[in-house]
Structures are given as structure tokens and as C-alpha cells.
Amino acid sequence: MSWCCCNSVCTSSSRQLLATSDLSSIPSRVSNAGLKQKRSLRGVPKVFAYYGLKTPPYKLDALEPYMSQKMLEVHWGEHHCGYVEALNKQLEKNDMLYGCTMDELIKVTYNNGNPLPEFGVAAQVWNHDFFWESMKPGGGDMPKLGLLQLIEKDFGSFTNFKEKFIEAALTLFGSGWIWLVLNREEKRLAIIKTSNAVNPLVWNDIPLIGLDLWEHAYYLDYKNDKANYVNVFMNHLVSWDAALGRMARAQAFVNLGEPKIPVA
Amino acid sequence: MAATASANSLTSTFLPRQGVYGSSHQSIQLRTQKFARKAGSGTITAKFELQPPPYPMDALEPHMSSRTFEFHWGKHHRAYVDNLNKQINGTELDGKTLEDLILVTYNKGAPLPAFNNAAQAWNHQFFWESMKPNGGGEPSGELLELINRDFGSYDTFVKEFKAAAATQFGSGWAWLAYKPEEKKLAVVKTPNAENPLVLGYTPLLTIDVWEHAYYLDFQNRRPDYISIFMEKLVSWEAVSSRLKAATA
Numbered sequence: 402m403s404w405c406c407c408n409s410v411c412t413s414s415s416r417q418l419l420a421t422s423d424l425s426s427i428p429s430r431v432s433n434a435g436l437k438q439k440r441s442l443r444g445v446p447k448v449f450a451y452y453g454l455k456t457p458p459y460k461l462d463a464l465e466p467y468m469s470q471k472m473l474e475v476h477w478g479e480h481h482c483g484y485v486e487a488l489n490k491q492l493e494k495n496d497m498l499y500g501c502t503m504d505e506l507i508k509v510t511y512n513n514g515n516p517l518p519e520f521g522v523a524a525q526v527w528n529h530d531f532f533w534e535s536m537k538p539g540g541g542d543m544p545k546l547g548l549l550q551l552i553e554k555d556f557g558s559f560t561n562f563k564e565k566f567i568e569a570a571l572t573l574f575g576s577g578w579i580w581l582v583l584n585r586e587e588k589r590l591a592i593i594k595t596s597n598a599v600n601p602l603v604w605n606d607i608p609l610i611g612l613d614l615w616e617h618a619y620y621l622d623y624k625n626d627k628a629n630y631v632n633v634f635m636n637h638l639v640s641w642d643a644a645l646g647r648m649a650r651a652q653a654f655v656n657l658g659e660p661k662i663p664v665a
Numbered sequence: 666m667a668a669t670a671s672a673n674s675l676t677s678t679f680l681p682r683q684g685v686y687g688s689s690h691q692s693i694q695l696r697t698q699k700f701a702r703k704a705g706s707g708t709i710t711a712k713f714e715l716q717p718p719p720y721p722m723d724a725l726e727p728h729m730s731s732r733t734f735e736f737h738w739g740k741h742h743r744a745y746v747d748n749l750n751k752q753i754n755g756t757e758l759d760g761k762t763l764e765d766l767i768l769v770t771y772n773k774g775a776p777l778p779a780f781n782n783a784a785q786a787w788n789h790q791f792f793w794e795s796m797k798p799n800g801g802g803e804p805s806g807e808l809l810e811l812i813n814r815d816f817g818s819y820d821t822f823v824k825e826f827k828a829a830a831a832t833q834f835g836s837g838w839a840w841l842a843y844k845p846e847e848k849k850l851a852v853v854k855t856p857n858a859e860n861p862l863v864l865g866y867t868p869l870l871t872i873d874v875w876e877h878a879y880y881l882d883f884q885n886r887r888p889d890y891i892s893i894f895m896e897k898l899v900s901w902e903a904v905s906s907r908l909k910a911a912t913a
Contacts, residue, residue, distance in 0.1 A: 480885050575836040576876070616836075616875065617884075620880040625877065
């Protein structure tokens with residue numbers, strides 16, 4: 402069954418799920434999975450896992466004037482919410498996929514390039530979470546410390562990186578995303594374009610920044626002027642703090658400092 | 666001093682212009698290619714031109730706003746045509762008809778750079794002509810017979826067409842097409858710039874489901890857009906006329 406676009410107005414129930422779950426001690430921003438207990442006729446509780454809609458780490462008007470409140474209301478409140486609801490609906494029919502973390506779910510449903518029906522919505526849920534966290538009010542400027550060093554090492558200069566990133570964004574055709582990733586195998590940074598819902602997790606790379614280039618991400622504010630949107634993202638929205646944090650965490654998995662020891 | 670040779674009119678499967686703009690043309694003319702001869706250099710360059718939709722930009726209100734047309738036709742469609750011209754200028758692709766260009770640059774599934782612009786230029790022209798003011802309603806005549814034969818009923822066809830349009834993930838198009846080999850109608854959905862020409866089918870009707878086609882009017886409510894398209898915008902005349910040309 403192919404992916405179905407969610408046409409129902411997003412209900413408030415999915416946004417309130419985390420508040421009413423048994424895991425109320427966990428800050429709702431961190432947990433992306435909730436558990437609900439339902440008593441069957443025999444009184445034995447059945448447990449259903451589901452995903453909840455995370456709120457962006459800032460108010461919906463916080464990115465004005467670069468990304469309007471209206472834009473966020475529709476993008477987060479309708480599209481992102483719609484993906485979450487569609488995912489939960491699809492998972493209802495497939496208990497094989499229950500209980501996965503989002504990362505696992507994406508890799509499993511990607512199915513090595515032959516995606517299962519749940520992949521599109523699952524990946525889009527993750528992608529949008531990542532996107533909100535790739536931005537911040539008063540964003541832009543430059544990365545600092547180790548991340549800046551890495552960018553300079555792998556791209557020559559920050560300016561060169563920025564140029565390449567923008568060029569990649571402008572040459573992406575159709576719907577998709579642009580990512581700055583840490584390539585696990587090559588142990589270097591890279592800029593990656595993906596179509597539709599695909600994200601670098603499927604290749605086991607570590608994303609640091611994600612930019613939504615589906616038209617719904619910018620149309621209300623920028624109409625067809627994609628170049629303006631991408632430049633504004635780089636100059637005023639991108640959260641290098643978030644990227645630095647992700648980079649630091651990535652170093653627990655990728656050893657960047659290891660010297661090359663020649664084998665005799 | 667550039668002397669412009671007379672326009673080379675191309676036959677295509679698009680419907681004759683009529684109605685709003687006055688006289689109807691005998692020949693079906695979609696694209697005019699102007700051949701400009703530069704004095705002294707002997708170069709001939711063909712340029713595709715952006716044609717306006719066959720109705721004023723506010724004629725489809727309130728179902729498709731003139732604001733949408735301002736951007737969709739005035740910016741998106743225009744950019745595809747302009748960029749296509751830049752891409753083919755002076756290359757061996759210069760001078761081909763748009764349909765030939767699409768097939769050549771599709772390159773059996775490994776598309777060349779000009780494919781996206783060529784196909785999108787064609788797709789959008791086809792799309793404007795798939796709609797008309799006070800459109801919608803139901804098909805009739807031979808078209809309705811074929812729909813009933815190949816889908817069971819008109820309602821089943823509508824359901825299938827709407828589902829294809831709604832489930833095309835990301836950007837793309839949904840089509841009613843005629844398969845010449847099987848002599849049957851089919852509903853097809855294509856991603857990004859692809860169209861049924863590359864599959865060897867004859868397109869009869871299309872709906873643009875790139876988000877830019879409906880975002881200003883409907884935001885994320887794609888199913889509403891699709892329903893309005895079917896109920897108020899489709900030009901069954903255009904579809905019938907294309908079917909006639911395909912089965913002639």
C-alpha cells in the first residue's frame with residue numbers, strides 16, 4: 402500500500418499524547434515514543450507503542466522574519482503532524498515494526514533501497530524533527546571550535562563550504578533535503594542531496610545539519626524564490642550550536658583523531 | 666541585424682485555441698519556434714517561447730487563483746522555458762521539437778541535463794490546456810465509452826485518478842493516458858518531471874501535484890485541490906480532442 406497523504410486536520414490528541422503517557426517523568430521533548438496501556442476484555446493490558454509529535458525548540462514565531470509563524474504553523478502543525486499521524490496509523494497494521502526507535506524504524510523500512518510503505522512517513526517524521534533542531538532564533542553566523550576546524554579541513558574554508566551547500570540546494574530537482582553529514586567510513590564531512598524522504602541514516606552516516614527543500618518548507622514565505630530561502634537559512638537560521646553538539650556526540654562513534662599507522 | 670524567419674508551426678496533440686481569445690485556429694499550434702538568423706554568422710538558433718494559458722489568469726477563480734497563476738505560470742513555467750533555451754542553445758539539441766527533445770534527453774531512464782526543463786515546459790503547457798473556466802462535469806461520447814470500458818465506470822476512474830494524484834509522494838504528476846499498443850486507457854503517476862511520453866503512452870489529461878501547484882490556494886490540503894480540479898476545472902473537451910487525435 403503506497404503512502405497516503407494525510408488529509409485530516411491534525412488533531413490535538415497526538416500533540417497531547419506525551420503529556421498523558423505513563424512516561425511523564427521524561428521531558429516530553431526528549432522522548433519520541435510513548436506507551437499506552439489498554440485493557441482488553443480479559444483485563445490483561447495490551448501495550449501499543451506509538452510516536453508523538455515533538456515541538457520545535459522555540460516558539461512558532463521565534464524565527465520571524467526569516468521563517469514566518471504562519472509557515473511554521475502549517476509546516477509543523479499540518480505537514481509534520483500529518484506524517485506522525487499517518488505513521489501511527491500505518492504501524493497499527495504492522496506489529497513487526499512496533500517498539501523500534503525512530504532510527505531503527507527508518508533503517509528497517511528503507512529495506513536497502515527497496516523501501517517499505519512506512520518508510521516515507523517514518524523518515525519524514527525524523528527529518529522534520531531534525532530540521533527544527535537544525536535552526537534557532539538568531540541563527541546563522543559561523544560554526545566554532547572543532548566543527549569549524551573540520552569544515553576548514555574538509556572544504557578548505559567556511560566560505561567554500563557555504564557556497565557548495567547553497568549550490569547543492571539550488572541544483573536539487575523535485576522534493577528533497579540537503580545535509581551536512583559526517584561520513585562514517587571516510588571520516589570526513591560531506592554535503593549530501595537526498596530525494597523525497599531519504600536521509601543519511603540509511604547509509605549509516607551522521608547528519609549534522611538538515612535543510613528541508615520540499616516546496617512546502619518555503620512556499621508561503623518565499624514562493625518560487627528558493628535561492629533567497631536557502632541564503633536566509635545559512636545566514637539567519639542554521640544552528641551551528643546544534644551541529645556542534647551533534648559533532649561532539651558523533652565522535653563517540655567515529656574516531657577522527659586516530660593517526661594512520663602503517664602496516665609492516 | 667537579425668532577420669527573423671517566419672515561425673515554424675508545429676502540430677501537436679494540444680487542442681485548438683478558441684473561445685476566450687477569439688478566433689479558433691485551424692492548425693493545432695502549441696509552440697512557435699522562432700528561427701533567428703544572425704547576419705554574417707549564419708547561425709540559426711531555435712527558441713522555445715512561453716505560451717500563455719488559453720484563458721486569462723483569473724478565469725479559474727476561485728478554484729485556482731490568479732495569484733497561483735502569477736507564480737506557477739509567470740515564474741515556474743517561465744523559468745523552465747528560459748532555462749531550457751539556455752541549455753540547448755548552440756548544442757545539437759537545438760532545433761528539435763519539444764516532444765523529440767523530451768524523448769532524446771530522457772535517454773532511456775538516464776536523463777541528460779536538459780530533460781527536466783524540457784519535460785516540465787511540456788508538462789505545464791499540457792496542464793493549462795487540461796483545464797478551462799467552468800470546467801468539471803463529466804465526459805461524454807467516445808471518451809466516456811472508453812472510460813466505462815477500461816475502468817468499469819466513470820466513478821471508478823475518478824477514484825483511481827484521485828488516488829494516484831494523492832499518493833504520488835514528493836513532486837510529480839498524475840495522468841490519464843492512452844496506451845496505443847494495448848489500445849486502452851490507464852491512470853499513471855509520475856515523479857518529478859517524468860511524463861507518459863517517455864513510457865510510449867499518449868497523455869490525455871494531467872494534474873500537477875508539485876506543491877507549488879496548490880500551495881498558495883490549499884497549503885497541504887492536496888486531496889481538496891484534487892477534488893476541486895476534478896469537479897470544477899477539468900476540460901473534458903480537451904481530453905476528448907486528444908483522444909480523437911490519438912485514436913485517429
